[in-house]
Amino acid sequence: MPKAVRRTFVLVTTPLALAALLGAAAPSPTGSSGAGDPYFPLAGNGGYHVGHYDLTLRYDTGSGCLDGRAVLTARATQRLTRFDLDFKGLTVTGLTVGHTKAGFRRDGQELVVTPQRALRKGERFTITVTYKGKPAPVTDPDGSLDGWIPTDDGAFVAGEPQGAMTWFPANNHPTDKSSYDFTITVPQGRTAVANGVLLSRRTTHGKTTFRWRQSEPMAAYLATATVGKFKVEQFTTRNGIRVYNAVDPREAAAAAPVLKKLPSVLEWESKLFGPYPFRAAGSIVDHAPNVGYALETQSRPVYDSAPDLSTLVHESAHQWFGDSVSLTSWKDIWLNEGFATYAEWLYAEQHGGDSAQKTFDELYAKPASDGLWEFPPANPGSGANIFGTPVYNRGAMTLHALRKAVGDRAFLLILRAWASGHRYGHGTTAQFERLAEQVSGRDLDGLFRTWLDTPGKPNRPQGRTSSSTS
DSSP: OOOOOOOOOOOTTSOHHHHHHTTOOOOOSBOOSSOOOSSSTTSSOSSEEEEEEEEEEEEETTTTEEEEEEEEEEEESSOBSBEEEEOOSSEEEEEEETTEEOEEEEETTEEEEEOSSOBOTTOEEEEEEEEEEOOOOEEOTTSOEEEEEEOSSSEEEEOTTTGGGGTSOBOOSTTSEEEEEEEEEEETTOEEEOSSEEEEEEEETTEEEEEEEEEEEEEGGGOOOEEEOOEEEEEEOTTSOEEEEEEOGGGHHHHHHHHTTHHHHHHHHHHHHOSOSSSEEEEEEOOOTTTOOOBOOTTSOEESSOOOHHHHHHHHHTTTBTTTBEESSGGGTHHHHHHHHHHHHHHHHHTTSOOHHHHHHHHHTSOTTSGGGSSOTTOOOSGGGTTSHIIIIIHHHHHHHHHHHHOHHHHHHHHHHHHHHTTTSEEOHHHHHHHHHHHHOSOOHHHHIIIIIOOSOOOOOOOOOOSOOO
16 A cells, blocks of 8 residues: 655745755645555554444334444544545445545545544544444455445444545544544334444334444554344443343354353452453344354444354453553554463463463474464564464463563563553553563563564473463
8 A cells, every 4th residue: 555645835935955944844734645554554544533423323123224423533643634534335424523624535445534624633523424334344454354244134343454434534543542422323123233332222214323432542443233032131230331232033052151250350450450441241142154253343342153262351351451441553452462372371371271381392392393483473464464372372471481481470460550551552572571570570672572463483491380370
């Protein structure tokens, strides 16, 4: 994909030497068409931050047509004469900035907006976009689908890494996090499930409208509006977390014993990682055989079929690592997937399964030619590799090597400090490495360089761990 072009403006009447002294290369008043991510150059946008999305959707499960109205409350981070939104496929029927019609055009996945007057740096403004059409998913570099994926009774909506733009206009990069309101109307008999807390449900004239609110900051790719025929279960845990489970009846029998463990899984993870970061939790278990994955949609993971317990632990751990603490660049995705995978290992270790050391040893026994060693987890090399085995398993192995090097007590302090210090924000690999050294008092440069950045099979790490981190 072409990189965004930043323009500079110099008065041609200004002498060259004087122009240099005055810093003639002033910032462009045009917001960039990408956030600068090396793997997804057009994801996200520059020049503004979205504080809140108010999404009003009406989905006809028979025709597959979606009517939408998105109101984005934003703040300009520079002077803007023009800016972009990520939005693909659907037809824009109207667009205003403030209460004034604005010019717009489509350029691939970019919706290019030209307000009637320039926006001042620091100015707060609203963008209202109305749109309609049949949403369709995008195909990721690894060949998988994400975004609005139609099912036989509705839609499976999972946006990692690009798919949010298939159903609402967004600043679609993890560095831009926002609160959300959802108002979703579907045919009576269908349920629409989004993030956060269910505010209301009302049925009239053969249609049911659901209102959801996600108050804590959320990256656009973690938003969902999954629609289907669901059996719904609601309750509040003893820690005050409001749980909403929606399960396709075809998956209910297999899902029930696993979902029953969700409160205890969240309680266990809270003891290890710190307080659960959201006021709501739950699961969306759909019947979507063509999807092939689950996703940690914020506060309420979505599963394409009944999950096993390890998958539930994994997606729940993402609420800390990936959702509350988000990526700064997709290159650092091991901070999401390596951490959630290691949570599976720890859970098994403390609940009668294999120790983390045994799981590590079985993986380490794989030959140097195995795909596990194909690329280092902190440098996957492309968007096609961000969901590859090294990101998950070698990422988890990195954490186990760290645990062996610093000991259990320091290791848990590192995990908790990472989750609390970056709560509702972002983090980078370099920041995690510095934190680990600060907490442990150890020089860990060699360990991280070997396990995160160096191609090939590393040497076996040295050190000791106990059989339990509790």
